[in-house]
Structure formats: C-alpha cells, structure tokens
Amino acid sequence: MGHAQNKEYSQRDYDPIERDGEELISTHCCFCGMQCGMNIRVKKEDKSVVGVEPRYDFPMNGGRLCPKGVAAYRQAEHQERILHPLIRKNGKLEKATWDEAMDLIVSKIQEIQGEHGKDAFGIYSGSSMTNEKCYLMGKFARIGLGTKNIDYNGRYCMSSASVGFNQSLGIDRGGTNPWSDIKFADVLLLAGSNTAECHPLSMPYIWGARDRGAKLIVVDPRQTKTALVADVHLDLRPGTDVALANGLLHVMIKEDLVDQDFIDNHTTGFEELKELVQSYNPKYVSEITGVAVEKIITAARIFGQAKNGFTMFARGVEQHATGTDAVSSYTNLCLVTGKIGRKGSGVATFTGQGNGQGGREHGQKTDQLPGFRKITDPKAREYVAGVWGVDESEIPGPGLSAFEMLQALGTEIKGLLLVCSNPIVSSPSVRDVGEYLKSLDFFVCMDMFLSESAELADVVLPSTVWVEDDGTTTNVEGRVLRLRGIDRTPGESKRDWKVICEIAERLGRGQYFQFNSPEEIFNELRVASKGGIADYSGISYEKLDKMQGVFWPCPSEESEGTPRLFEDLKFNFPDGKARILSFEYKGPNEKTSKEYPVILTTGRVVFHYLSGNQTRRIDSLRAFCPDPYVEIHPKLAEKYQVSNGETVKVTSPRGSIELVAKITKITREDMVFVPYHWGKTLAINHLTNPALEPKSKIPEFKVCAVKLEKVKQTVGEKHG
Ligand code: SF4
Known part of the structure; x- marks a missing residue:
C-alpha cells in the first residue's frame, strides 16, 4: 500500500540512528505546513528529549530539515515551560492546583453565561494543534459551552486562500497536487511567497523542476532569496496583485496563449474575464504595479506558452483587503491555460501554520462544521447533530470571526478561552487588542509558554508540547499525517484534549466528551466529516501508518485517498465547471499620503x-x-x-x-x-x-x- 510519489521521493531506505539508552519517536515538525518528518531522540530512562534525527522514510522532506526544524525539539525541556496551573491573585499569576483552576473556570463560565447568555463566552483557538484538538474545540464550543463565538488564528493566514479556492474550484485544499508533481512543471509562478525562507523544504521541489528546464517567475515586492533565483522577478508595489494578474491575463488572451478547449468544456466566466482585462494592458498595469512593461509581457508569455505549470502563492497575496480577489485572479492563470488536474499542473497555497490545513477543516472556524460543512446548511447541521447525539437546534449558528471577536471583548463577549494562540502579537493594531483582553471579566489561556497574551490571563493552564502529542495533522498538500507523542506530561501539565473533556464534565456536558485517546476523537471526526468536502471517513491511524499519510478526500475503507484533485476535470460545482472570476483592481484599504508617504x-x-x-x-x-x-x-x-x-x-x-x-x-x-x-x-x-x-x-x-x-x-x- 502506498502512493507512487512516496517511492519517488524517498532518498534512501529508512536508516534510523539509534543510540544506547535512547529511543526514536517518529513525528512531524511543528513549525510550518510542510510537516517534515523527523525522529525525536528520547532517553529511555527519564523520557527526556535530547535531540533530533532525520527521517528518510517520509517522502515530503526525505530527511532534510530547515533551521527551525532542527531546533524545534529544544522546546521540550525548555526552562520557561509552564509546568503547573496559574491563577491571578492580587494582580499576579501564582501557582495553583488543577482543582482550584478548574473550579474557578467552571464557576466563571456559568456566572458569565448565566448573566449574559451563552454567546458571552467565546473561544479563540489555534491551528498549531492536531486535527483531534481542532475538532474537539469546535465541538466543545457548540455542545460544551453552547456558544456561537468560536474562531481561530488561521483566520489571519489561510482564510483568503480558503474563500478563493472555494469560489474558483469549489474545494479548499492547500494544494491541488502532491508536492512531488512540482518537478514536472515547465513553469512555476510563485506569488507573495518567500518560499526559500518560509517553506524552505519546498525549494528542493522547485530545484527539481528547474533541473528539468522549468522557468521560475516570482511575484514579490522584495528581491527575496526566492526572487534572487527567478528567471523573471515581478517586483510589484504591495497590494497590486489583482492588477498584475489581470495584466498577465490580458497578454495571454491577446496573444492567444489560452486553452480554448479547456475553457469551453471545463469553465464558466471566460467571456466576462476577457472583457474585463481588455483595459489591463501592460502599460496601464505597469503604472499601477510599478513592474516594467517588458517583464509583464515576458512573464505572461513564459506562463502561457508552457505546457505544464503551477501557480503558487502565500500570505503576500492573501493578507489584503482584496485577498480573495487576488487568490481567484491568480487561479485564473491556470484555468485559462488548462494547467490543472494533471502531473505538473495545478494551484497551491503555502500553508504557514503547522496544521493550517487541518485546522480549518473540522469545525473551529465560526462558520463551519466538520468536513468543511457550512454551519448554515440545514442538512449539514442535521447530520453533525446526529453524530454528536444532540438536537439540531442545540448547534448555534455562525458567530464572529477572529478579529471581530477580539473587538467584541468586554462588550458582547465577557469571557474568553484562548488556546494555542498569541493574538496580542499576531493581530493588527495590537495596542487595541491589549485593551480588549484587559476588558474581559474572565480570561483563561492554555499554553506551554507564558506568551504576551497569557501574561494578561486570569488563569493559565499548562499544555503539553507537540512532541508529547499523539494525533494527526494535515499538511500543505492535503495529506493527513500521523504524529506520535512521547508518553509523558512534564510537571503538572496536561494534554489539552483531556482538559477540555474535564471542563465539559464539570459543566454537566460530559456525556458528549467521553474520549479516552486522540484516536477515539479522530474516529468520531471521521464520521462527522463523512460526506463532507474534506471527507476523512476512510482514514484510520492504521492506514496512516502504512501509507505515510493519506490525501483527503478518502471516503471509504477501500480508498487510498486522492493525491491529485480534478484529474477527471470535474470541479466541485453542480455543473462540474471551474469558475473563472473577474475582479477589477481596487487597491489597498489604506493609501499612502503626504503625511504617511x-x-x-x-x-x-x-x-x-x-x-x-x-x-x-x-x-x-x-x-x-x-x-x-x-x-x-x-x-x-x-x-x-x-x-x-x-x-x-x-x-x-x-x-x-x-x-x-x-x-x-x-x-x-x-x-x-x-x-x-x-x-x-x-x-x-x-x-x-x-x-x-x-x-x-x-x-x-x-x-x-x-x-x-x-x-x-x-x-x-x-x-x-
Ligand atoms: S520546512 Fe517547515 S516543516 Fe520542514 S523543517 Fe522547516 S519549519 Fe519544519
């Protein structure tokens, strides 16, 4: 059992370096969506973490690690780990027992919800957690707390790609193809992604394509380490991606570098796009973007003339007030040239967070239920309510998105559970965020280190670090992976999933949270996702172990998953056609001025x-x-x-x-x-x-x- 691309990219046979008195725990790096495989070296005697070794058996990175990956294990024994619960007393966080902390948390939840309603207690969750934890947070919010207000920090990084892919392709998987397909491209257009620094282990795939003669086009306002090696660097003014994509489309359409057969049979919206981009001639686009006319024309010709190619992007495209327009506009490049649904051709976004893909699939987004189901869809609500054993009416509707939640702290939301996030650093306009957090009646935080946000909490609960976690994540390709944790919980730290189940128990909702292991949570997630877009129902821990991961959708026990999407050129819309969408350039929300030039x-x-x-x-x-x-x-x-x-x-x-x-x-x-x-x-x-x-x-x-x-x-x- 195993995908072809696994064999292709394994560097050599599995060759673990075991030392006397140590064991190797096979897991995946926590520090980006590549989820590189690694072995953690653990002393048998006291289960302390002493180092890291390559894992040659995992095909995605074939033993390689970047500087972050090499150093990640050093969190485990770090002296600044929180090892016992903390409660604020007389303005200071002081050591407390778990019973004291849990009693306070439960009484405050009941007090706030009793006085202000269920939605007055919110959850701000994270994506650097296993799928099991992400699923559990979504379920706990709806069924444990009965609040509509749950969202997560992936709102800040993956949400524009998610909307863009859904509106263009009908499905939101970070990559339409396995990464092993990249080397078969004839052209790679990387937009708003400093791949060499932010996803370093993607570079060997790009070099693989270059070795076969592929051209590299990099769209970035900075001459990053990635742009330095490009054939064409489109050094655009930040926030002008939609204009640039329209300009490239203008040249490709004018010079007949499009695949009319693919357009006619597998897409809608081309005529509208053709009309819209007529005015985006290279001179006009150059004025908006600051990119030289010749470079726009050259890049369009390279991309249009290539048989196979990828458009890949990241936060540089997505974190804008028009981010979803930009995602769909770059996706148009592949749709008008028919570069999708086969080896060497597709669209992808580089997932930033460790579990940025899985974290957005199974219900901790405020508008979603497991399996990428919409929380407003009556059928989806009915189905998930059945899995959870509650009446459909018990599942709240959509609540506020991440930043809107922060803005509502102290007014609409009086109590907050913050999990695996640090919004006082990662949010925009953070001075305001500090004031929002301080205005809460009650603030509880679960983390392994005392982050800047945790410093403001009333209660801090000590979490385990990733090497102590069993479970799964889903990487940038849409490949579900198995993480193995060391069997230990240093000090008085506890696993997040156990803490959530215990809070539910104390709130009288324990019957819905009777889990004894991450695998039991995963098995419920499988059922909850069944029939959804991100269908995990055919994925088991056993299958993950055997196959080095499984690409979703995997809708049955027999299925080996779906490494490459759209091979049948059927897109996820009722008519099976991809949507070519047209967007005028609007520009950034905040323009430069005489005062701020x-x-x-x-x-x-x-x-x-x-x-x-x-x-x-x-x-x-x-x-x-x-x-x-x-x-x-x-x-x-x-x-x-x-x-x-x-x-x-x-x-x-x-x-x-x-x-x-x-x-x-x-x-x-x-x-x-x-x-x-x-x-x-x-x-x-x-x-x-x-x-x-x-x-x-x-x-x-x-x-x-x-x-x-x-x-x-x-x-x-x-x-x-
Ligand atoms: S590329 Fe990403 S997953 Fe791989 S080692 Fe570096 S940070 Fe970790």
Whole structure:
C-alpha cells in the first residue's frame, strides 16, 4: 500500500540512528505546513528529549530539515515551560492546583453565561494543534459551552486562500497536487511567497523542476532569496496583485496563449474575464504595479506558452483587503491555460501554520462544521447533530470571526478561552487588542509558554508540547499525517484534549466528551466529516501508518485517498465547471499620503514561527535573528539620512515603533519591510491596518501607510 510519489521521493531506505539508552519517536515538525518528518531522540530512562534525527522514510522532506526544524525539539525541556496551573491573585499569576483552576473556570463560565447568555463566552483557538484538538474545540464550543463565538488564528493566514479556492474550484485544499508533481512543471509562478525562507523544504521541489528546464517567475515586492533565483522577478508595489494578474491575463488572451478547449468544456466566466482585462494592458498595469512593461509581457508569455505549470502563492497575496480577489485572479492563470488536474499542473497555497490545513477543516472556524460543512446548511447541521447525539437546534449558528471577536471583548463577549494562540502579537493594531483582553471579566489561556497574551490571563493552564502529542495533522498538500507523542506530561501539565473533556464534565456536558485517546476523537471526526468536502471517513491511524499519510478526500475503507484533485476535470460545482472570476483592481484599504508617504509590509524570517512565542525562546534561533529590523532601500534611506544600524521611528496612524535600519536593495524604494515575530514594544502589529477582507475577514497585514523619522540614538544605546 502506498502512493507512487512516496517511492519517488524517498532518498534512501529508512536508516534510523539509534543510540544506547535512547529511543526514536517518529513525528512531524511543528513549525510550518510542510510537516517534515523527523525522529525525536528520547532517553529511555527519564523520557527526556535530547535531540533530533532525520527521517528518510517520509517522502515530503526525505530527511532534510530547515533551521527551525532542527531546533524545534529544544522546546521540550525548555526552562520557561509552564509546568503547573496559574491563577491571578492580587494582580499576579501564582501557582495553583488543577482543582482550584478548574473550579474557578467552571464557576466563571456559568456566572458569565448565566448573566449574559451563552454567546458571552467565546473561544479563540489555534491551528498549531492536531486535527483531534481542532475538532474537539469546535465541538466543545457548540455542545460544551453552547456558544456561537468560536474562531481561530488561521483566520489571519489561510482564510483568503480558503474563500478563493472555494469560489474558483469549489474545494479548499492547500494544494491541488502532491508536492512531488512540482518537478514536472515547465513553469512555476510563485506569488507573495518567500518560499526559500518560509517553506524552505519546498525549494528542493522547485530545484527539481528547474533541473528539468522549468522557468521560475516570482511575484514579490522584495528581491527575496526566492526572487534572487527567478528567471523573471515581478517586483510589484504591495497590494497590486489583482492588477498584475489581470495584466498577465490580458497578454495571454491577446496573444492567444489560452486553452480554448479547456475553457469551453471545463469553465464558466471566460467571456466576462476577457472583457474585463481588455483595459489591463501592460502599460496601464505597469503604472499601477510599478513592474516594467517588458517583464509583464515576458512573464505572461513564459506562463502561457508552457505546457505544464503551477501557480503558487502565500500570505503576500492573501493578507489584503482584496485577498480573495487576488487568490481567484491568480487561479485564473491556470484555468485559462488548462494547467490543472494533471502531473505538473495545478494551484497551491503555502500553508504557514503547522496544521493550517487541518485546522480549518473540522469545525473551529465560526462558520463551519466538520468536513468543511457550512454551519448554515440545514442538512449539514442535521447530520453533525446526529453524530454528536444532540438536537439540531442545540448547534448555534455562525458567530464572529477572529478579529471581530477580539473587538467584541468586554462588550458582547465577557469571557474568553484562548488556546494555542498569541493574538496580542499576531493581530493588527495590537495596542487595541491589549485593551480588549484587559476588558474581559474572565480570561483563561492554555499554553506551554507564558506568551504576551497569557501574561494578561486570569488563569493559565499548562499544555503539553507537540512532541508529547499523539494525533494527526494535515499538511500543505492535503495529506493527513500521523504524529506520535512521547508518553509523558512534564510537571503538572496536561494534554489539552483531556482538559477540555474535564471542563465539559464539570459543566454537566460530559456525556458528549467521553474520549479516552486522540484516536477515539479522530474516529468520531471521521464520521462527522463523512460526506463532507474534506471527507476523512476512510482514514484510520492504521492506514496512516502504512501509507505515510493519506490525501483527503478518502471516503471509504477501500480508498487510498486522492493525491491529485480534478484529474477527471470535474470541479466541485453542480455543473462540474471551474469558475473563472473577474475582479477589477481596487487597491489597498489604506493609501499612502503626504503625511504617511511610505508603504509598510510585514512578513516572516526563516528563524521564527508566527508570534515567536516558541522560537524566540530557542537560543540557536534567537542568535540568528534576535530582534526585528526595518529594511529600507538605499534611496529611501538617503532621503531620511539614515545609515545602516541606526534607529528609525516608523509611525502609522495607529502607532509607532523604533527599529534598527537595515539598508538593502532587497526592498522597493517606496516601501519598508519589517518581520512580525516580536511582542510588546517590538511588535510591528502596533502599526498594521485592521481593515478586514469582506469575505474572508483576514486583516490587511501586508499594506499600511507609514512615515519614517531618524532617531538620534545608536543600536547599542537602545538594545544594550
Ligand atoms: S520546512 Fe517547515 S516543516 Fe520542514 S523543517 Fe522547516 S519549519 Fe519544519
């Protein structure tokens, strides 16, 4: 049993390096959606984690790991782990017993819901958790608490891709193809993805395609490490993706580089697109995007003339007030040229969070039930209510999205359970988020480290780290994977799923949460997802072990899953046709002005993960990138008379931050770039714009208007 692509990419036979007195636990990296396979070295004597070894048997990374993957294990024995419950007393978090903490949590939930209604207690969940935990959070919110207000931090990263894929293809799987298909492409168009830094283990696949002669087109406002190796770098002004995609489509249609047969038989909407993009000639698009006319034409010809190719994108495309338009516009490139549904051709988004794919499939999104079912769909509600053993009327409707939930704290929402998230660093306009959290009547947080958000909680519960978790995740390809955990819970930490079941028990809802293992939760998830778009019903732990993961949908015991979507060219709409959708360019929500003349864009670096709550604590990663900085083009730096290493105050209409200047030609002259992995006074999200994309509700992290001022202070004085 096993997919062909597994054999193809295994580097060599499985060759674990076992040392005396140690055992190897096979699991997957927690730090991005690639979910690279790895072996954790564990001392048999005391079950302490002492290192990491490659896993050559897992085909996705074939033994390779990036710097984050190599260092991830160092969280396990970290001295800053929370090892017992904490309760705020006289303004300070103090050690408490589990009974004290649970009694307080349950009494506060009952008090708040009794006084203000069920929806007054919300859950803000996360996607860096197993599928089992994500499923359980969705069920606990609806059936344990009876609240409609649950959403999760994936709202900030994956939601535009999700809406875009659904509206264009009728299905939201991060990749339409297994990654092993990438090397068969003749062209790769990577938009808004610094793949080399943010998904480093995707690069061997891109090199595989390059080795076969594929061309690489990179769309990015910065000359990232990925853009450096491109054949064409489309260095667009941030927030102009829709115009650029329309410009590429204009050239391809004008020069008859489209697949009319595919368009006629397998799509709708082409004539509307053709009409819309008529005005997006290269000159006009160049004026909007700042990309040279010749580069637009060259890129369009390369993509249009190639037989096989991929369009792949990430947060640079998605985290905009028009992010879903941009996702569908780039998807159009593959639809008009028929590049989908076969080896070497497809569409993908690079999933950022470890379980960014699985985390959005099984019900912790406020508008969804398990299996990508809509919570407003009467049939879906009826089915899931049957699985959960409740009346359909007991399942609440949709609640508020992640940032809307934060804005409602203290008013509509009086109590909050925060799980595996750090919104006071990762949200836009974070000064406001701090005030929202402080206005809660009761705030409980589950985490392994005392994050900036957890510091504000009334109760903090100690969680296990990922190497202690059994369960599954779903990677960037849509491949469901098995994680094996070390059988230990350091100090008084407990597994999140057990804590949730215990709270449900104490609330008198325990009959719906009688789980004894992650596998039992997964088996219920399988049934709950059956017949949904993300159908896991044919996936068992046993099958996952045998096959090195299974691609969903997998609708029966006999099925081996679906590595490649749309091979029959039937898209997930009643007529089986993909939707070519047309969008006019609208531009960013916040424009530059005389007062704020520079564009700020934010992003990631290879050494850190999300809000940095984990990676900032790991010495080897922190040593490479201890502090944030602001990248400034030499010409812009000259205008403000700033030299390398000097301090610059960056100010938007929402706040200011002082940062060390890194003068570099990587960025465009009209913008600056700042990585976002730091909190408090170093959080760039003090400045970012909370404008939400109307369909996905993703905030516009990638563009806001700022001004720069040189601060007469040296780096040493500031940090040292
Ligand atoms: S590429 Fe992603 S999953 Fe792989 S080792 Fe690096 S952070 Fe971990």
